Amino acid sequence: MPPIPKAELHLHIEGTLEPELAFALAARNSVELPYLSEAELRAAYSFSDLQSFLDLYYALMAVLRTEDDFADLADAYLARARAQGVRHAEIFFDPQAHTARGLEIGTVIEGLTRALDAAEERHGISTRLIMCFLRDESAESALATFEAARPYLDRIAAVGLDSAEVGNPPSKFREVYARAREAGLKCVAHAGEEGPPAYIWEALDLLGVDRVDHGVRCMEDDALVARLAAERTPLTLCPLSNVRLRVIDKLADHPLPAMLDAGLLVTVNSDDPAYFGGYADDNFTGVRDALGLDDETLRTLARNSFHASFLDEETRAKYL
Numbered sequence: 001m002p003p004i005p006k007a008e009l010h011l012h013i014e015g016t017l018e019p020e021l022a023f024a025l026a027a028r029n030s031v032e033l034p035y036l037s038e039a040e041l042r043a044a045y046s047f048s049d050l051q052s053f054l055d056l057y058y059a060l061m062a063v064l065r066t067e068d069d070f071a072d073l074a075d076a077y078l079a080r081a082r083a084q085g086v087r088h089a090e091i092f093f094d095p096q097a098h099t100a101r102g103l104e105i106g107t108v109i110e111g112l113t114r115a116l117d118a119a120e121e122r123h124g125i126s127t128r129l130i131m132c133f134l135r136d137e138s139a140e141s142a143l144a145t146f147e148a149a150r151p152y153l154d155r156i157a158a159v160g161l162d163s164a165e166v167g168n169p170p171s172k173f174r175e176v177y178a179r180a181r182e183a184g185l186k187c188v189a190h191a192g193e194e195g196p197p198a199y200i201w202e203a204l205d206l207l208g209v210d211r212v213d214h215g216v217r218c219m220e221d222d223a224l225v226a227r228l229a230a231e232r233t234p235l236t237l238c239p240l241s242n243v244r245l246r247v248i249d250k251l252a253d254h255p256l257p258a259m260l261d262a263g264l265l266v267t268v269n270s271d272d273p274a275y276f277g278g279y280a281d282d283n284f285t286g287v288r289d290a291l292g293l294d295d296e297t298l299r300t301l302a303r304n305s306f307h308a309s310f311l312d313e314e315t316r317a318k319y320l
């Protein structure tokens with residue numbers, strides 16, 4: 001059976017950097033990697049928590065230097081995504097992780113949008129771009145990043161918030177989210193991955209998010225679950241990521257079925273697939289097999305992904 005058509009709503013483009021492409025870009029840009037081979041690099045993909053992953057994720061970005069690099073990275077992801085049934089992708093990028101290394105924000109955005117603009121024709125995938133702020137950087141840095149991106153806002157659908165969650169609550173970024181909304185952008189934020197339910201409340205009440213990324217820890221707070229269900233706020237779950245970053249012990253423990261039972265609008269996504277052992281459909285088949293989900297439930301998850309997307313009503317309706 002071909003993979004079920006789906007939208008991917010939680011995908012960090014830098015997290016799609018496969019070892020093979022990392023070594024090719026390292027050679028192209030004369031960047032030295034602290035790993036002798038692709039196998040040795042892959043062997044480092046054993047994480048104890050979010051931070052242990054982030055350390056490698058940021059280190060490997062050193063190979064991304066030019067517009068072509070970002071275009072090649074995005075094109076490689078889109079080819080893989082299509083093979084996994086993805087018809088629409090809303091793609092995160094981390095501009096501060098690149099400007100901190102001396103790159104211009106325009107290099108990153110021009111490179112990514114070159115691949116995204118060609119995606120419909122080359123891969124049959126519609127796309128949106130989501131600019132994330134690094135929550136372990138300052139609120140001032142997020143504001144400066146937003147202003148640096150102003151000339152490119154016509155290419156950006158939404159802002160997001162990622163990186164080390166605990167100790168960096170959504171409240172820190174109120175001002176930049178207000179500015180983004182004023183500019184007509186949608187808003188999402190990672191919340192309740194490692195952080196407590198209180199961070200999800202803050203993302204809703206202080207940042208006014210349209211979706212919550214991860215949000216798995218909402219299940220610890222009944223009032224929060226009731227709120228998310230009543231408002232049909234989408235949650236972008238990433239099951240394989242949750243196992244690799246030890247948010248849960250194993251896929252069979254994932255609260256996804258309980259979340260569906262609670263009336264939550266959950267979607268299944270791949271987060272950083274090059275690091276976590278699977279792309280979009282690998283996450284679908286992973287939860288199907290580990291949790292015994294039936295075909296109707298898988299269709300619900302796929303339908304939810306389009307429903308929760310930022311596609312216009314008319315395009316969305318084609319998939320529902």
Ligand code: HPA
Pocket residue numbers: 012015050057162163164190193241271272
């Ligand atoms: N959580 C937070 N920040 C991230 C992640 C994640 O799973 N992936 C890339 N940046």
Ligand code: ZN
Pocket residue numbers: 010012162190213271
């Ligand atoms: Zn993420």
